[in-house]
Amino acid sequence: MRELSAEIIANTVKRLCIEANLRLPKDIKACIENSFDTEPWAGAKDILGKIIENYTIAENELKPICQDTGAACVFVKIGQDVHINGNLTDAINEGVRQGYKEGFLRKSIVNDPIERINTGDNTPAMIYYDIVEGDKVEITLAPKGFGSENMSRIKMLKPSDSVEGVIDFVVDTVMKAGSNPCPPIVVGVGIGGTFDKCAYLAKKALLREAQSENPVPYYAELERTLLNKINALGIGPQGFGGKTTALAVNIETMPTHIAGLPVAVNINCHVTRHVKEVI
Amino acid sequence: MEIKITLPLTKDKVKELKAGDSCLLTGVMYTGRDAAHKRLFDLIKEGKKLPLDIKDSTFYFVGPTPKKEGEAIGSAGPTTSYRMDAYSPALIALGQTGMIGKGKRNDDVIKAMKKYGAVYFGAIGGCGALLSKCIKRSEVVAYEDLGTEAIHRLEVENFPVVVVIDSYGNNLYETGKKAYLESLKEEK
Numbered sequence: 001m002r003e004l005s006a007e008i009i010a011n012t013v014k015r016l017c018i019e020a021n022l023r024l025p026k027d028i029k030a031c032i033e034n035s036f037d038t039e040p041w042a043g044a045k046d047i048l049g050k051i052i053e054n055y056t057i058a059e060n061e062l063k064p065i066c067q068d069t070g071a072a073c074v075f076v077k078i079g080q081d082v083h084i085n086g087n088l089t090d091a092i093n094e095g096v097r098q099g100y101k102e103g104f105l106r107k108s109i110v111n112d113p114i115e116r117i118n119t120g121d122n123t124p125a126m127i128y129y130d131i132v133e134g135d136k137v138e139i140t141l142a143p144k145g146f147g148s149e150n151m152s153r154i155k156m157l158k159p160s161d162s163v164e165g166v167i168d169f170v171v172d173t174v175m176k177a178g179s180n181p182c183p184p185i186v187v188g189v190g191i192g193g194t195f196d197k198c199a200y201l202a203k204k205a206l207l208r209e210a211q212s213e214n215p216v217p218y219y220a221e222l223e224r225t226l227l228n229k230i231n232a233l234g235i236g237p238q239g240f241g242g243k244t245t246a247l248a249v250n251i252e253t254m255p256t257h258i259a260g261l262p263v264a265v266n267i268n269c270h271v272t273r274h275v276k277e278v279i
Numbered sequence: 280m281e282i283k284i285t286l287p288l289t290k291d292k293v294k295e296l297k298a299g300d301s302c303l304l305t306g307v308m309y310t311g312r313d314a315a316h317k318r319l320f321d322l323i324k325e326g327k328k329l330p331l332d333i334k335d336s337t338f339y340f341v342g343p344t345p346k347k348e349g350e351a352i353g354s355a356g357p358t359t360s361y362r363m364d365a366y367s368p369a370l371i372a373l374g375q376t377g378m379i380g381k382g383k384r385n386d387d388v389i390k391a392m393k394k395y396g397a398v399y400f401g402a403i404g405g406c407g408a409l410l411s412k413c414i415k416r417s418e419v420v421a422y423e424d425l426g427t428e429a430i431h432r433l434e435v436e437n438f439p440v441v442v443v444i445d446s447y448g449n450n451l452y453e454t455g456k457k458a459y460l461e462s463l464k465e466e467k
Contacts, residue, residue, distance in 0.1 A: 041459050047403060054409035064344045064354040067407040104353060106344040106427050116314075118426055147359040147382070147404065179452050180359050180382035182404035234460040238381065238403060240441065241455030271405045 002135040006086025013095025016141035018103035031247035044242025069105040070143030079134035148181035157261040179239020182269035192256035202266035210248035287335035298449035316366040330421035337377030342427040356407030400440035
């Protein structure tokens with residue numbers, strides 16, 4: 001059994017919080033730069049150029065890419081042969097607390113959805129644990145902005161709605177969101193599972209490299225179909241018109257019940273942040 | 280070409296602006312988002328005095344990141360505006376002429392903009408590092424306890440915005456999309 005101190009976890013989380021908010025991942029940058037090259041509408045191209053300028057400034061001047069430095073979503077894969085010395089959840093929250101303070105990141109979490117008093121340190125983190133084989137701990141930090149989170153939706157479709165129902169719901173969600181989630185967006189789609197698992201799949205889909213495709217050819221094709229349909233809507237960067245409404249559509253699926261076809265759409269803005277480290 | 284505007288945004292300047300115009304704003308504006316708007320709105324409802332003069336004011340819907348030493352402000356891009364829809368008509372009725380944010384506004388806001396004369400500008404969402412460069416000074420003028428949501432007085436220079444909805448009700452979110460889609464038809 002490998003021993004790992006909670007302090008190492010806290011330090012890693014702290015570093016990842018700062019890193020994620022200052023440096024846009026390579027895959028997202030590549031999507032934006034590719035869109036800049038292929039966008040036919042002049043106004044839209046201009047905005048994409050400004051977006052590139054923004055993340056370049058953020059990286060060079062160590063200033064957050066976006067002022068919404070997000071809810072700290074933390075995905076932890078814990079090898080079953082690791083023993084953590086100390087309280088793991090406390091360590092993650094301590095890492096978030098320190099990272100958001102030392103990185104001059106915005107504290108955006110309120111204590112209670114109705115009372116709404118800022119906790120002052122961006123905790124608690126939104127944590128997902130996954131027990132896996134081995135003796136490593138993998139931490140993915142994905143700060144999630146709420147302009148796009150607010151535009152996300154879930155629907156329990158009927159099996160008879162089939163894939164057409166899924167396509168309609170995803171495209172309709174993006175159309176209704178329009179300019180609100182800071183397009184160009186990344187669209188995370190969860191299909192299957194239960195109500196809660198489906199939403200989780202949609203969030204998990206946002207962690208996958210934007211230029212990767214679903215390993216199942218049928219779903220890779222569905223990702224392409226959805227991206228084409230979304231980019232035919234004409235919403236464009238910032239909603240001012242243009243081709244580039246979405247940078248990528250990522251689908252994650254799992255088995256479901258004979259009576260159901262749950263679909264969740266988690267929208268992310270062009271500042272889709274995720275950074276991973278294995279300890 | 281960008282239109283250079285000196286704030287405060289008086290009603291005569293409002294009338295000249297059209298949806299789709301690119302503008303560079305210079306002068307004083309105020310920050311405000313969900314929590315500050317609610318407080319202002321509650322004071323208006325109770326008929327109490329507000330902590331700042333609303334006449335000809337421009338509000339920027341933003342909650343910046345904390346500033347480091349030597350910086351005027353942290354990262355400071357727009358937040359989604361529809362969450363202010365419940366409060367904006369009351370502020371427009373008191374003379375607010377400019378709002379800067381991103382995303383759609385509802386019919387009540389647009390009706391108030393047309394009735395009293397106000398403009399809704401869009402700043403590029405998700406570009407807080409870039410936009411912060413145009414903000415030269417920032418100080419809290421009300422509700423310090425709200426932290427990032429406090430009302431800050433900002434001095435800006437050539438702050439880039441686009442008129443999304445003008446005082447006649449024209450809306451770039453509708454016309455921009457339509458123009459792009461029509462350009463595709465022409466190609467075919």
